[in-house]
Amino acid sequence: MSRLDWVVLAATLAFIVGWGLFKGRGAKTAEGYIGGGRDQRWWLVGLSIIATQTSAITFLSTPGQAYVDGMRFVQFYFGLPIAAVVLSATLLPLYHRLKVLTAYEMLEKRFDLKTRLLAAILFLIQRGLAVGLTIFAPALVLSVLLGWNIHVNIVLVGVLVMIYTVTGGTKAVAWAHSLQMVVVTGGMALAGVMIARHLPAHVSVSDALHVAGSLGRLNPIDASFNPNDRYTLWSGLLGGFFLMLSYFGTDQSQVQRYLAGSSLTQSRLGLLLNGMVKVPMQFLILGVGILVFAHYQFHAPPLFFNPGPVAVVRQGPEAGAYAALEAKYEAARTAQVAKAEAFVAARKGGDAGAVAAAKAELQAAQRESEGLRKEGLAVIRKANPGTNPSDVNYVFLAYVLSSLPAGLVGLVLAAVFSGSMSSMSGEISALGATTVVDLWRRLRGGEGGKREVWVGRAATFAWGCFAMAFAEYASRLGSLVEAVNILGSLFYGTILGIFLVAFYFKSVRGGAAFWGALVAEAVVLACFAFTKLGFLWYNLVGCALVVLFAWIFSRLAPTPGPHPQDAA
C-alpha cells in the first residue's frame, strides 16, 4: 500500500466516525437513543437498511462468487422486494401504531411475556454470534493478503464503531450508514470502471461479457427446481422470501432502522427503496466479479487466490505435488489466454462456424483449468485437514491489490472497512436495544429516562466487546464458521412463524405459540444436523412448522378464559 492509500483510508474512516458522532449527539431519552428520535426521512432510513445488511464480506465475497460460480447468487435476493411489499402493508402499520421500540414488544401485547422473551433471546443468540463474524471474516482476508495483524484489525474496527454507536445510538448509526454507503458504492463503481479499463485494448466490455457468457458465468436465472441447490429462481423467490420476511420484519437490526422513520410513510418508503435497489445493486457487484473473471481470461491467474492455505501446503509433504500442479495450471491458463483471444477474433470476424469452433475450444480449455483447480484444492484440503479452504473472499481484493492504482486501493479498503463498520454498528445497536427494552426494562422496570440512555450505552458497549471477543475466538472455530454463517436461517423461520401466528391466527394463544415455536425449532435443528437441505429452505420449514404446531396445540388444549390483549 502506498502512502496515498493510507491517507485515503485514514481520512475516510476518521470522517465517518466524526460524522456519526456529530449527527448522533444529544440523545436524552431511551426513545431518542434507541428510536433515533423518530425523525428520519425515507432516504436515510433506506440507506441505513441497505448499509446494515451490506457487510464487508458481502462486498468481498460477491465478486469472488461471480468469479467461481457466476451470477446465479443474485437470485438469493429475489424474495426481498416481495417481502418489503408484504411488510410495508402489514407489519409496519402495526409497529407504528403500537409505537414499539423493538419488534418483540408486539409479541407480549399479542401473546405473553414468555413468547416475547423467547423471540428476543433467539434474536440475541443468532445475531450476537453473527456480529462477531461480521468483523472477523474481512479482518482475516486483510490479514492474509496485506499481512496486517488480525487482532489489531478486529480491535480497530470494533473501537471505531463503538465510538459513535455507543455515544449516539440509532441516529449516529443511521448518519454514519449514509456515508458508508457512499464510500462502498463509490469504491465498487470506481473499481468496476478500472477493471473494465484494464482489459486488453482490443477487448471491449461486450467481448469480455461474451467470453464470460460462453464459459457459463452469466447465469443470473436458474429456473430448475432442486431443493438441494442453494441458488435457483425458486429458492430465491420462496426460501429467500421467507428469509427476507423474517430478516426485515422481525430482526431488530432492521426493524430499528425503519422504526426511526418520522412517519409510517417515511418508514415504508425507506423499506421499499431497499426492495427496489438491492437486486440491481447485487447484480452490478456480481458484474464486477464477472469483469475480474474476464480479466483473468487474458492474464493467467494463480491456482488459488487465498495464500494462507497455500503457504501451509508449501511447508508440508504435499509441496512438490502442489508445485507441479501450479506449473501445469500456469501452462493450461496460458494456452487458455490464446483460446480466449481466438474467440474474440472469431467474433469480430463474424463467421458463425469459426465462432462456434473457437467457443468450443475455449470451453474445453476452461474445463481443463477447472479440473486442475479442483486437483489443487484437493491437495490444499489434504494439507489443511479439518478446514474448508476457499478463495471466494480473496479473488476481488487480490485483484485490487495487484492491479489498481494508488489511492483507489485505499478507497476500496475504506469500502471494506465501511462494510464491516456499517453492519456491526447496526447489529450492536439492535442487540443493545433488545437487551434494554425486552430484558432490562421489562424485567426490572423503567420509564425510558436518561438513566436508560446510559443503560443502553452500557449494553451496546458490552455487545461490542462480545463481538470483538467472539471475532478473536472465531479464528479457532475452523469449519464451524460456516455453520455460524447459516445460523440466521436456523432461527429466522421460527421467529417469523411466531410473528405470522400473531398476525394471522387470532385464535392461537401464547402457550400454543410458545410450544409450537420450540417444537419447530427442534425440527429445524434436526434438519440441519441430519439432512442436506439447502439452508434457505430452513426459513420456510421453520415458519410453516411454527404455524402448524401452534395451530394444532391451540386445538388440542384451548386456553380458557378471556383472550389476552390483542395487538390489533
Add this chain to the structure above:
Amino acid sequence: MSERDPKEGAPPFLGTWRNVYILVLGELALLILLFKLFMRAFA
C-alpha cells in the same frame, strides 16, 4: 389489525400504496426478464 393508522397517509407519488407496491413488484418482474435476456444475449 384492520384498523387504519392515523399517521398513515398517501404516498408522495403514484397516488396509492397499492400502485407503489405494483411498481416494486413490477420492477422485480422486469429485472428477472432482463436477466434472462442478458443471459441469452451473452450465452
